[in-house]
Amino acid sequence: MRTSSEVTTIGFDADDTLWQNEQFFRMTEKRFAAMLADHGEEKQISARLLEAERRNLAVYGFGIKGFTLSMVETAIEVTDGRVPASVIARILDAGREMLAHPIEVLPHVRETVEKLAGVYRLVMITKGDLFDQERKLAGSGLGDLFDAVEIVSDKNAATYARLFSRHGDGPAKSMMVGNSLKSDVVPAIEAGGWGVHVPHELTWVLEHVEAPVADPRFRQISNLGQLPELIQSITKRD
Known part of the structure; x- marks a missing residue:
């Protein structure tokens, strides 16, 4: 059952957010x-x-x-x-x-996604090669937990505005979760949504930008297991 919360849709990055890459x-x-x-x-x-x-x-x-x-x-x-x-x-x-490398799902991922599935609309939003991303999703065993999967050529504010309108109630009621400030967090906030940064110890240098710490819709957690509590803290419930 869907909540009547402010956040109704949660987007997840894949590489280095759901699994090692x-x-x-x-x-x-x-x-x-x-x-x-x-x-x-x-x-x-x-x-x-x-x-x-x-x-x-x-x-x-x-x-x-x-x-x-x-x-x-x-x-x-x-x-x-x-x-x-x-x-x-x-x-x-x-x-x-x-x-051909085996898929290594990161800690806290499965239990967190399972906990949120069915309560929020979950959308995996990733960029990269179509065949490779499909292979990794299949190998992760997480595919059935997502309401939709979008493999895009790039991630920017227009991408999130379009996808969160297609799969949710628009960017204002959506949250994007990922390890890349440049691709996952900043453009989601620019589109009007929430951006949650989950740092990974290895992040490609071309994905580095300054964290938008002053923005009221920016949050950072140390691991994905903290996401449900974070959502509770910012969600308005009846």
Whole structure:
């Protein structure tokens, strides 16, 4: 049964909010730098890779496939076009391994989502590659707990306004929960909703922005298990 509360819809980010993700990128990046150790130190290789990722976001979007293509591009650049085919093959293998990694649901996720399911409309809102995100959702065992799943190319205020109107009662009665201030929290607040930050120990540098601490609709919790109590504290009930 739905509540008559102020918050009726809760959006959840997926990667590094519901399950581990960034750690696989970090591990692969280290392997990649080791492959090119003869052409620069790890920090230099990583910096060049980040430049390529930043350039390619508008072309490849977010996710492992774009990351893999950026690794290939970086390998070509730092070797002045002389990267061996064997190294390209190893990079592609690393990308395939990332696309097959097992799903590790984060602590407090299942019990929290189960507790909120049926009381609020729950929507998973994630960006990235369609096939990979669908695979991770299926592997997590959480799919049946969500009323809707949206896999989008990017997250901004317009995205949240559209999705919370489609699946809920509009952004004003919605809350977005995630580890990224840039993608999950700030744009949800800009759309008129609540933004709840759940920090993860690893967050991609391109997702870093200042926390909107002065905004009355911003909240931060240390783990997802604290979410139900937070919702109770800001919810108006009959």
